[in-house]
Amino acid sequence: MSIEYGEYRNNCKEKMEKIKTPCYLKIKHKLSLLFSDFEDISYNDFWLMVDNPNKKLPQKKFVITDKFDYRLPIYEINHNPFTPELNKIISEKYHLIEKYVKTQRDIKDYIVDYVNTKTPKTVILYLIDGLSYWDYINASIKYNVEPIFVNGKTTTENGLKNIVYGKNGIPIAKELYKFGYKGYGQTYWNRKNKLTDILFRYISEKNIFYYDENIHDIIVKNKQSKKYIQIYKIGLDDDAHKLREVSKKSIINKIKEIFENINILRDILNQTNQPYLIVITADHGIKWDFTKKYRKGSHGNISFEECFVPLIIIEG
Known part of the structure; x- marks a missing residue:
């Protein structure tokens, strides 16, 4: 059944x-x-x-x-x-809960430790705006996943700061600069957005782009150099806030679309024949309510769906 x-x-x-x-x-x-x-x-x-x-x-x-x-x-x-x-x-x-599970603030330590031991040519942190662990599970994506707990408020600002700044308050780009990694970024937000400025603070403005093609070019043209790429992508949060009607099917289709783009990115990295690490996670989850008209998704509260996000690790 x-x-x-x-x-x-x-x-x-x-x-x-x-x-x-x-x-x-x-x-x-x-x-x-x-x-x-x-x-x-x-x-x-x-x-x-x-x-x-x-x-x-x-x-x-x-x-x-x-x-x-x-x-x-x-x-x-x-x-x-x-x-x-x-x-x-x-x-x-x-x-x-934090006694038993990994949290968003542990992600940065994982990335830094990985770089310190394996030194991949490309490190990518792929941040998705609004993707719960439970929605990922229901979408049946092929990548292995680990549930990660959101430290504190289930809001975009808090979740992203948890991930990028970790436990010691130093952004990942700055940490990896010590290992010789040049920082790049991609965001769908305007660069002058306050939160964007916080998240990409240690990445030069000239190295921040808005389109996948720009990031693909950087990977191909700089395959011999060490680079850290921080990507912030629209996820389900936008649908939860803006769409009047969201169906279970549309949620799954949206997640599959996100990971189709990730698969393209992975294929481009594979073509470089250089070692890489992709870390995929989200700022917070979404609690869906299909019983009330026009109130389909929300976050900012305490629930399993909002408090647990996926962590997917892709190595190449």
Whole structure:
């Protein structure tokens, strides 16, 4: 049976309620623990505490997820926490999510570490305006994806700053300049836009373009040089704000169109026969409401759809 757009099937809560603790728990992702009142503890810490006669065991529902042996029962939960089921607890346990998942502010560190170890000729950060992890999943794009948590407000400005400036407040272009990378940019916004100026602050204005063809030329003509290209593309945010009617089919078609353009970019990079890295993500997701006329999409609040964006890594 096929699953329609937006459907999900989980029964994590019911299964976890049957588990007796302490125990070993096999789960796909630790975020599933937020659906219960279990206390995750490492194997070593638990047994050090149990084996210490002078230490009283706290009254908590301990589960051990990192190592297993014969001393406790083992349970296995086949649960995907990254579905709209997360909306049942996200507001209540919002402050705990960063304990278990990667966030937007981790992306810059990944890029810098990758460059430091592999030194690709071209590094591309492809930013999409308004694309949720859930919409990406429903579009069935072939690239592997990881859910990434938006630090703080699910707004364009906050999300983009999280990604570009990371944890230490230094833009990626400046970080990569130390490794010899020349910065280029592409944006659909006017260069004099305040947020655009913040995002492309360390990239020369003469190196910022508005068309795909300009970026393709830079890649082909400078294939031997190290370059960092920061691309900001219109996504679903524009449709959410401006269109009076948005359908589930149109959302999927829009996402497929975005990735058709990314595939063209990837093909051009492959033709250079030089190593490259493409990092694709979004500033925030969109929460769609198909029950009310003319109120189809929004962001800025706390929901699974708004708070989780995709991270796609393409290496060549």
